[in-house]
Amino acid sequence: MIVPLADLRAQYRSLKDEIDAATVAVIESSCFIDGHNVDSLEVQIATACGASHGIAVASGTDALVLSLVACGISRGDEVITTPFTFGATTEAIALVGAVPVYVDVDGCTFNLNTAQIESKITGKTRALLPVDLFGQMTDRKILADIAARHNLRLINDSAQAIGALQNSEKIAHTGDTTTLSFYPTKNLGAYGDGGMVLTNNEEVAGMLTTLRGHGQTAYGYHEYIGYCSRLDSLQAAILKVKLNHLADWNEKRRKNADAYNALLAETARNKTELQLPRQEPGNYHVYHQYTIRHPRRSEMQAFLKHNGIDTKIFYPLPMHLQNAYAYLNYHAGDFPIAEQVANEVLSLPIHPELTESQIEYVAEKVREFCNQ
Numbered sequence: 001m002i003v004p005l006a007d008l009r010a011q012y013r014s015l016k017d018e019i020d021a022a023t024v025a026v027i028e029s030s031c032f033i034d035g036h037n038v039d040s041l042e043v044q045i046a047t048a049c050g051a052s053h054g055i056a057v058a059s060g061t062d063a064l065v066l067s068l069v070a071c072g073i074s075r076g077d078e079v080i081t082t083p084f085t086f087g088a089t090t091e092a093i094a095l096v097g098a099v100p101v102y103v104d105v106d107g108c109t110f111n112l113n114t115a116q117i118e119s120k121i122t123g124k125t126r127a128l129l130p131v132d133l134f135g136q137m138t139d140r141k142i143l144a145d146i147a148a149r150h151n152l153r154l155i156n157d158s159a160q161a162i163g164a165l166q167n168s169e170k171i172a173h174t175g176d177t178t179t180l181s182f183y184p185t186k187n188l189g190a191y192g193d194g195g196m197v198l199t200n201n202e203e204v205a206g207m208l209t210t211l212r213g214h215g216q217t218a219y220g221y222h223e224y225i226g227y228c229s230r231l232d233s234l235q236a237a238i239l240k241v242k243l244n245h246l247a248d249w250n251e252k253r254r255k256n257a258d259a260y261n262a263l264l265a266e267t268a269r270n271k272t273e274l275q276l277p278r279q280e281p282g283n284y285h286v287y288h289q290y291t292i293r294h295p296r297r298s299e300m301q302a303f304l305k306h307n308g309i310d311t312k313i314f315y316p317l318p319m320h321l322q323n324a325y326a327y328l329n330y331h332a333g334d335f336p337i338a339e340q341v342a343n344e345v346l347s348l349p350i351h352p353e354l355t356e357s358q359i360e361y362v363a364e365k366v367r368e369f370c371n372q
Helices: 008-029 036-050 059-069 087-093 140-151 202-212 233-243 245-272 297-306 323-328 336-344 356-370
Strands: 052-055 077-079 099-102 126-127 153-157 179-183 196-199 217-220 290-293 345-348
Touching: 008 233, 036 052, 036 179, 036 196, 036 233, 052 059, 052 202, 059 087, 059 126, 059 153, 059 179, 059 202, 077 087, 087 099, 087 323, 099 323, 126 140, 126 345, 140 153, 196 202, 245 290, 245 356, 297 345, 297 356, 336 345
Parallel strands: 077 099, 077 126, 126 153, 153 179
Antiparallel strands: 052 196, 179 196, 290 345
């Protein structure tokens, strides 16, 4: 049996008529930049995520960069974030001239260990930039309390967590901004790059709108040095079609995760090297990834590949050990949990197009490996 990590062809086939009609309508309108598709998508996603404003941009990375700039983060400022995530988070901080300051992660949720944040705050700290990794929100109340106590900006990287909840609150309920990515394999994915910044701050929203359009306050009048960062109308139209299905897809991911948990629970109890992902109380985890841990991760990945199962390592090297950020002068051992999980994590197929038999097959092969 072949089990892909993602199956975008199957997803397209299930929506083909809707997607095709939406793209043809954009082409016939000849409105390829901005326009009603972008405007309405911003409103719909902002509402779905608990924000007053949505500002569509060209990518999730741009969403982070523009958020930092709109929140006044600049050269020499320190931004506290996680070393265990995709590179865009650290990259965005560096691109605005700020300094990434890392905090170790929790080994079960993979999110920032919020208990360690305040020990890293200095006179130069200006913002917190947590990541809702793999689809589960970091503790928003603790983050908001720390930010308020120390007069810091709170920028939530929710690229992997659209649709997630925490104590019934949506991802953009708390914070100065919340960023999204519409990379094709995300829970809500475009057919190319795309992103959005969500905010409840009208001033920040206005600044973001200005920045994404070359810093113009009106056509030909440049108030700021800005960016060319627009979400094109074709992508917006596709995302509007997909947004109608997001809740069902997220629920299917959760059911798939429950199935894995049930099928692998006994093995995890008896073979303690296998660790399953943990959903924190009060969280509605949307499982962008279903990520397990095993000390013989590379062997397990090879075994699963041999049996037709596609997996991926998110992420193989923490950011503080990347060559690009050697100038920060971090070393191996500085963040031991992040380093350990980077050596042990493996993401199994979790996409909503998975069949019951595929899930059972993947679990069977994981059990077979663990019992060797």
